[in-house]
Amino acid sequence: DSGVTQTPKHLITATGQRVTLRCSPRSGDLSVYWYQQSLDQGLQFLIQYYNGEERAKGNILERFSAQQFPDLHSELNLSSLELGDSALYFCASAEREYNEQFFGPGTRLTVL
Amino acid sequence: GDSVTQMEGPVTLSEEAFLTINCTYTATGYPSLFWYVQYPGEGLQLLLKATKADDKGSNKGFEATYRKETTSFHLEKGSVQVSDSAVYFCALSDLNGNNRLAFGKGNQVVVIP
Numbered sequence: 001d002s003g004v005t006q007t008p009k010h011l012i013t014a015t016g017q018r019v020t021l022r023c024s025p026r027s028g029d030l031s032v033y034w035y036q037q038s039l040d041q042g043l044q045f046l047i048q049y050y051n052g053e054e055r056a057k058g059n060i061l062e063r064f065s066a067q068q069f070p071d072l073h074s075e076l077n078l079s080s081l082e083l084g085d086s087a088l089y090f091c092a093s094a095e096r097e098y099n100e101q102f103f104g105p106g107t108r109l110t111v112l
Numbered sequence: 113g114d115s116v117t118q119m120e121g122p123v124t125l126s127e128e129a130f131l132t133i134n135c136t137y138t139a140t141g142y143p144s145l146f147w148y149v150q151y152p153g154e155g156l157q158l159l160l161k162a163t164k165a166d167d168k169g170s171n172k173g174f175e176a177t178y179r180k181e182t183t184s185f186h187l188e189k190g191s192v193q194v195s196d197s198a199v200y201f202c203a204l205s206d207l208n209g210n211n212r213l214a215f216g217k218g219n220q221v222v223v224i225p
Contacts, residue, residue: 002155033212043201043215056212090155098211103148103155 003027004093004104012110018079021107025072025093031055032074033094033101034066038087049074050097081111114139116202118216126224127194133187133219135176135202143204145169145178145185146213150199159187159200197223 003026013019025032034046036059045058049068060066063081068074078085088108092101119134137145144163148156160169165180174189185202202216 002157004155031211035213042217043213045212045214048212058212092156092213094211100158100161101211101213103157105155 002102002104004091004102006089006091006104006107008107009105010108010110012112013081014112015081015083017081017111018077019081019109021076021078021089021091021109023074023076023091023093023104025074025091026102029093029095029102030072031094031097031099031101032068032072033092034060034074034076035090035092036087037090037106038084041087043090046076055097078109083111085109086111114143114204114214116204116214116216118202118219122220122222124222124224125192128191129223131187131189131192131196131221133200133202133221135185135187135216137183137185137202137204139183139204142180145176146203146205147174147176147185147187148201148203148215150201150218152198156201192221192223194223194225197221 005024007022030051032049037043046060048056066076088106090106092103094101115138117136146161147159149159160171162169162178168177176187199218201218203213
């Protein structure tokens with residue numbers, strides 16, 4: 001158990017819908033990273049937050065957004081969902097910006 | 113940009129065999145290098161890491177050496193067990209100040225008793 005929790009574990013929804021994925025980092029970790037794992041693209045970095053501020057963006061679509069709240073939990077919002085958004089979404093946390101990242105168990109999103 | 117290449121295809125081998133998974137990287141500077149393991153239905157776990165050239169990372173019988181001259185970080189284990197069956201990812205950390213990880217495509221390792 002890494003100490004990073006993600007909810008829900010599984011999510012099934014329809015095209016065009018909007019979903020929110022939640023991540024609680026390890027106690028004391030200030031940095032949160034979101035990654036997407038799909039069959040065709042592999043594991044890709046989406047976005048990073050540090051102590052509530054966005055720090056870096058990777059291959060994140062404009063339909064996707066994220067935020068980190070004052071209690072340091074983070075949410076990834078996915079809207080206007082398409083079939084191709086079906087993937088495993090991982091959250092990772094780190095104590096600061098340059099420390100080891102600890103991964104959560106992931107949320108499996110299925111878009112039908 | 114920075115990228116990681118892993119050898120193609122799954123790896124199937126017998127228990128107690130020697131395991132090698134190749135990993136090469138492209139980076140403009142001196143990244144940190146990692147191997148992560150993903151067991152079925154679970155998230156990624158850090159297996160080992162190396163932060164500078166010639167460093168050797170090791171854990172649970174696995175080893176990898178940071179080779180700057182060949183830009184490689186091959187994973188090896190001398191005698192695999194059935195419990196080593198998992199997907200293994202090579203990764204490097206971005207050097208632009210935010211520590212994002214760039215992953216290879218991963219290799220499925222299946223160890224047969």
